[in-house]
Amino acid sequence: MGFFDWLSSASNSKICEGITDKGSNIEKDSSKNMITSVSSKPKTEIDCLLDINIRHSRSFMDSTTERRRYRGEHPTEMAEPKCVDVRLHLPVMTQTTFEIIQPFRSLGGIFNLGWSFFQAAIDQWVEYSISRSRQCLIFVAYHYTRGDTHRSCRGFGYNTDATKSAAIQLKQQFDSVYDKSGSVVPIVCGIETDLDALVLHGENGQSN
Numbered sequence: 001m002g003f004f005d006w007l008s009s010a011s012n013s014k015i016c017e018g019i020t021d022k023g024s025n026i027e028k029d030s031s032k033n034m035i036t037s038v039s040s041k042p043k044t045e046i047d048c049l050l051d052i053n054i055r056h057s058r059s060f061m062d063s064t065t066e067r068r069r070y071r072g073e074h075p076t077e078m079a080e081p082k083c084v085d086v087r088l089h090l091p092v093m094t095q096t097t098f099e100i101i102q103p104f105r106s107l108g109g110i111f112n113l114g115w116s117f118f119q120a121a122i123d124q125w126v127e128y129s130i131s132r133s134r135q136c137l138i139f140v141a142y143h144y145t146r147g148d149t150h151r152s153c154r155g156f157g158y159n160t161d162a163t164k165s166a167a168i169q170l171k172q173q174f175d176s177v178y179d180k181s182g183s184v185v186p187i188v189c190g191i192e193t194d195l196d197a198l199v200l201h202g203e204n205g206q207s208n
């Protein structure tokens with residue numbers, strides 16, 4: 001069973017149900033203006049993170065039907081290798097359902113298809129897509145800001161030219177490795193985080 005089959009299997013739906021069941025033990029104590037568990041113990045930061053995870057898991061499961069409907073209408077799988085910066089949230093920017101665009105995250109957005117784990121993950125995603133007769137579109141993302149430079153990518157020392165060059169090199173790696181299949185199309189995508197704008201680059205790296 002592949003990773004993507006694992007994600008959609010019924011047994012793992014029960015895992016998420018188990019997580020959300022735990023959420024039923026959470027209630028708000030309005031008299032103290034704080035969130036407490038039924039045991040009235042103050043929530044720790046870890047508890048709050050787990051609560052966020054519960055809400056996201058619930059949201060993911062609630063959108064299962066929408067993902068199936070979308071995939072039925074659009075015969076292309078999309079992926080996005082990108083920085084771990086939390087501002088890079090394409091479902092919000094593109095108003096698409098969670099996981100329609102499969103994220104692959106790395107510190108600083110630094111990737112190399114020579115990394116065995118990364119290439120294995122991409123291979124599995126490509127095999128999954130092709131096995132279902134679907135094309136593969138990969139947004140090779142970098143990010144920057146039109147305002148303060150220090151809101152750009154810290155992983156590249158806030159140097160937008162450097163992060164863009166790395167994205168172009170990664171696209172070239174995708175071209176080199178998957179060129180023969182014709183089913184994998186990588187495209188360099190700049191994400192400007194002040195306006196949540198996407199800038200798509202052509203084959204020559206130009207954006208217009």
Ligand SMILES: [Zn+2]
Nearest residue numbers: 083085153154
């Ligand atoms: Zn970054």
